[in-house]
Amino acid sequence: MADFSKHKFGTKAIHAGADADPSTGAIMTPIYQTSTYVQESPGKNKGYGYARGKNPTREALQKNIAALENGKHCLCFSSGMGATDAVMKLLRPGDEVITGDDLYGGSYRMFTKIFENYGIKFHFINLSNADNIKKYVNANTKMIWAETPTNPTMQIIDIEACSTIAKANNILLAVDNTFASPYLQNPLALGADIVMHSVTKYLGGHSDVVMGALIVDDDKLHEQLYFILNSCGANPGPMDCFLVMRGIKTLHLRMERHCFNGKKIAEFLKTHPKIEKIYWPGFTDHPNHAIAKKQMRDFGGMISIVLKDKSIDNTFKLASSFKVFSLAESLGGVESLINHPATMTHASIPKAEREKAGVVDNLLRLSVGVEDVEDLIEDLKQALA
Numbered sequence: 001m002a003d004f005s006k007h008k009f010g011t012k013a014i015h016a017g018a019d020a021d022p023s024t025g026a027i028m029t030p031i032y033q034t035s036t037y038v039q040e041s042p043g044k045n046k047g048y049g050y051a052r053g054k055n056p057t058r059e060a061l062q063k064n065i066a067a068l069e070n071g072k073h074c075l076c077f078s079s080g081m082g083a084t085d086a087v088m089k090l091l092r093p094g095d096e097v098i099t100g101d102d103l104y105g106g107s108y109r110m111f112t113k114i115f116e117n118y119g120i121k122f123h124f125i126n127l128s129n130a131d132n133i134k135k136y137v138n139a140n141t142k143m144i145w146a147e148t149p150t151n152p153t154m155q156i157i158d159i160e161a162c163s164t165i166a167k168a169n170n171i172l173l174a175v176d177n178t179f180a181s182p183y184l185q186n187p188l189a190l191g192a193d194i195v196m197h198s199v200t201k202y203l204g205g206h207s208d209v210v211m212g213a214l215i216v217d218d219d220k221l222h223e224q225l226y227f228i229l230n231s232c233g234a235n236p237g238p239m240d241c242f243l244v245m246r247g248i249k250t251l252h253l254r255m256e257r258h259c260f261n262g263k264k265i266a267e268f269l270k271t272h273p274k275i276e277k278i279y280w281p282g283f284t285d286h287p288n289h290a291i292a293k294k295q296m297r298d299f300g301g302m303i304s305i306v307l308k309d310k311s312i313d314n315t316f317k318l319a320s321s322f323k324v325f326s327l328a329e330s331l332g333g334v335e336s337l338i339n340h341p342a343t344m345t346h347a348s349i350p351k352a353e354r355e356k357a358g359v360v361d362n363l364l365r366l367s368v369g370v371e372d373v374e375d376l377i378e379d380l381k382q383a384l385a
């Protein structure tokens, strides 16, 4: 296995984990579409027993993603939520989690509708001032779950500041790094214990796979999470792993264009007369711009806008009037998407909670793709006309 740990990001994206197949020399990782492995005698096998636990295509992908996050271990799951579910299963009844008040809607739903039933308590607080965390730490606090940039209001959470508090109190820090992707931000280097990705988004990048991943440095934590993965069964299939490996080979190229297009579009929208407010961490007047600059390589292609017109009907009409942007949930693919969080990605959050976090009915979220930016701006112009 060639070692790419010292190489730069694009080289790792293409080569890490992707050794030529030893039996044929095939440059692309084979899709080991198998559920089981033949044993020589009972218990004597080549390290593979049953494919819920291990699959060579999955292992190649895991090595690749671990390299991109500069982490020691990666485990892939059947979805981002499957990965988050495994992290929460590290906890016991009575344990407490401190998390953000602007979270991916599905994470909020899982925490409140599933894990609260198992006696785990969640504090949803504003993490953009890390000092807020201290007020909620007690003897039962076992984890901080942070998402940065947040979805959809693009708050930036200071990972290093969260990690200082976590370490001082013996608490695990888990970071949902989906919005940034490993190209823009590497939370382990900033002191996080667990990095989670919805691989469905930028890592996969082509809107054709649902997958999740966890990256950790600690051997024991890896062992515990692997035990949960193998016991509970949220493993991804080998075909999906192949597709993600293929997608990741252009992650650095795609991210450069997402960032370039995102900046141009954010600048175009900032002065648009129909727009009340724009959320994008690249603006120097973004409240956490300095932290974004410190912990991210660039500012990404996720932008949210609040329209001056508060009418939900007019917001719907606008959201349906694009020709290049598609109205759809999800993000991070090559194609530009527009989303209405209040009724789509964040519909499972009660209206009052949602609005407190700024997710109002006249907010739209853009996932800027890698098309030609002039066409995207023309599309925005005609839709906002």
Ligand SMILES: *Cc1c(COP(=O)(O)O)cnc(C)c1O
Residues within 6 Å of the ligand: 079, 080, 081, 082, 104, 106, 107, 147, 151, 176, 178, 179, 197, 198, 199, 200, 201, 210, 211, 212, 330
């Ligand atoms: C999509 C998403 C998830 C959930 O991932 P799935 O792959 O859809 O299960 C979690 N966090 C964030 C920030 C997301 O955007």
